[in-house]
Structure formats: structure tokens, C-alpha cells
Amino acid sequence: MSPRQRLLVLAALLLALLGLTTPAQAGESGAAAAPNFKAPYPCGQQWTYSHHSAEVRRALDFIRSDGGSTAGTPTLASAAGTAYRYYQAGGAGNYIVIDHGSGWKTYYFHLASFSVANGAGVAQGQEIGITGSTGNSSGAHIHYEQLLNGVGQDIRINGSPLAYPGSYHQYYLTSDNCGGGSSNFRTWGSDVAVRADAYLSSPLVTRLGGPTAVYVECQKQGDTVNAEGYSNNWWSKLRDQGGFVSNIYIDHPDAKLPGVPDC
Numbered sequence: 033m034s035p036r037q038r039l040l041v042l043a044a045l046l047l048a049l050l051g052l053t054t055p056a057q058a059g060e061s062g063a064a065a066a067p068n069f070k071a072p073y074p075c076g077q078q079w080t081y082s083h084h085s086a087e088v089r090r091a092l093d094f095i096r097s098d099g100g101s102t103a104g105t106p107t108l109a110s111a112a113g114t115a116y117r118y119y120q121a122g123g124a125g126n127y128i129v130i131d132h133g134s135g136w137k138t139y140y141f142h143l144a145s146f147s148v149a150n151g152a153g154v155a156q157g158q159e160i161g162i163t164g165s166t167g168n169s170s171g172a173h174i175h176y177e178q179l180l181n182g183v184g185q186d187i188r189i190n191g192s193p194l195a196y197p198g199s200y201h202q203y204y205l206t207s208d209n210c211g212g213g214s215s216n217f218r219t220w221g222s223d224v225a226v227r228a229d230a231y232l233s234s235p236l237v238t239r240l241g242g243p244t245a246v247y248v249e250c251q252k253q254g255d256t257v258n259a260e261g262y263s264n265n266w267w268s269k270l271r272d273q274g275g276f277v278s279n280i281y282i283d284h285p286d287a288k289l290p291g292v293p294d295c
């Protein structure tokens with residue numbers, strides 16, 4: 033190829049590249065797209081929401097309206113991100129901030145307890161805490177906010193803006209936040225027993241043939257298991273298998289797993 037031919041090829045390549053990149057650049061020039069936020073409470077549950085006039089930011093308070101108790105219900109990540117734990121005695125109480133990237137964050141106030149470690153990566157629909165009434169709160173509710181670059185935004189769920197009523201029981205929202213996170217730990221070993229409860233005498237539910245990605249919902253103490261040079265009486269409840277496995281077979285060095293609530 034002559035230098036002139038090489039130049040022509042280069043020019044053609046450059047033009048092709050420009051043609052390809054122009055539409056993508058145009059798409060990115062606007063504000064960063066918001067994550068597809070979902071309701072901060074479990075799949076299928078109906079809650080009602082209101083906006084307290086005393087609150088300056090664009091928050092909404094949520095309580096259950098399907099007959100279930102608001103207190104004690106899991107609070108869920110409305111989108112995937114990194115969760116950070118905080119405490120503010122006279123205000124938000126125990127609260128979590130999830131950083132979703134691109135300047136987007138969500139806040140969850142007044143939690144009774146935390147379900148994830150500080151700095152944990154969370155999936156959309158993963159339990160991050162238990163709904164409560166800590167801090168400045170007159171009753172169990174989820175105080176929820178969506179912020180872009182530190183500024184509260186009008187809350188959108190599945191892309192649709194919610195109303196800001198002055199009291200509960202005017203508007204309702206049924207959660208379709210059904211992800212739950214696909215897994216948070218892995219097992220190791222082969223033919224690992226999953227039992228109906230945290231005891232060696234508990235009925236066998238299933239066996240895990242080899243290393244398996246699992247979702248540990250909670251953990252509790254049961255029979256002490258001695259295996260592979262380890263001794264441990266903590267057991268993990270596996271959401272998808274519907275039973276308990278000795279923590280010896282969870283691939284984590286701690287006897288009691290971090291960021292997992294007690295059952």
C-alpha cells in the first residue's frame with residue numbers, strides 16, 4: 033500500500049468511526065439516566081405513602097396498607113448499588129444510603145436494624161434492613177428519598193412519578209421489586225446437606241452437589257458441626273433451597289457471616 037492509499041484508508045476509517053460515534057455521543061449528552069427504581073419493600077406487598085409538610089426534601093413516607101405489620105418488614109434496595117450505614121439519633125435514626133453511580137443515591141431512614149455490612153454491594157430487591165421507627169419518628173415507616181448529585185428528586189418508581197399527598201390512604205403502590213439478589217455467598221464441598229432446621233437431626237431438604245451460588249437470608253445457632261478441621265454452630269438459611277446449611281460449608285472465613293441478620 034502506498035502512503036497515499038494508506039492515508040485514504042485512514043480517512044475512510046475516521047469517517048466511519050465518526051458516523052458510528054455521533055449518535056452515541058448525542059444520547060449521552062443529556063442528564064445521566066436514572067436507574068429503574070422499584071418500591072423499597074417486598075414484592076407483592078401494597079403500601080400507602082404521604083409527604084410530610086415539615087420535610088423540606090422530596091421524601092415520601094411509606095407504611096403498609098395490606099394488613100401486614102409495617103414494623104419488622106424488610107426494607108429493600110430499590111436499585112443495585114453500594115450500601116452505606118449511618119446513624120443519626122435525633123433524625124434519620126439507623127439509615128442506609130445506596131450509591132447507584134452516575135450521581136444517583138437513595139435514602140432509607142428509621143430502620144430497626146441493618147441487614148448488610150457497611151460498603152456492601154447490593155442487588156435490586158435485596159433486603160438492606162428491617163423497617164422500624166428509630167430516630168425522630170412517630171411510628172414505623174420507611175422514609176425514602178431519591179437524590180441526584182445531592183439534590184432530592186421527585187420520586188419515580190418504574191419511571192413513573194409518584195404523587196405527594198398530605199396524608200396516607202390516598203395513593204397506594206404495590207411492589208414489583210421481586211429481584212431479591214441472585215446470590216450473596218457461595219458454598220464449597222460436595223453433597224452438602226440442606227436441612228429443614230439448624231440441627232443434624234432435622235429432615236434433609238436437598239443436597240448441593242458442588243460449589244453453589246446461594247442467597248443467605250439469615251443465620252442462627254444450632255448443632256455444632258465438626259468437619260474439615262473446623263467447628264461451627266452457626267447455620268445459614270438459604271432462600272432458594274428453603275433450608276439450613278452449616279456455615280462450615282459457606283465459603284467465608286468467619287464462623288458468623290458478616291452483613292447477614294440473625295434468624
Ligand SMILES: [Zn+2]
Nearest residue numbers: 091092093175
Ligand atoms: Zn419521612
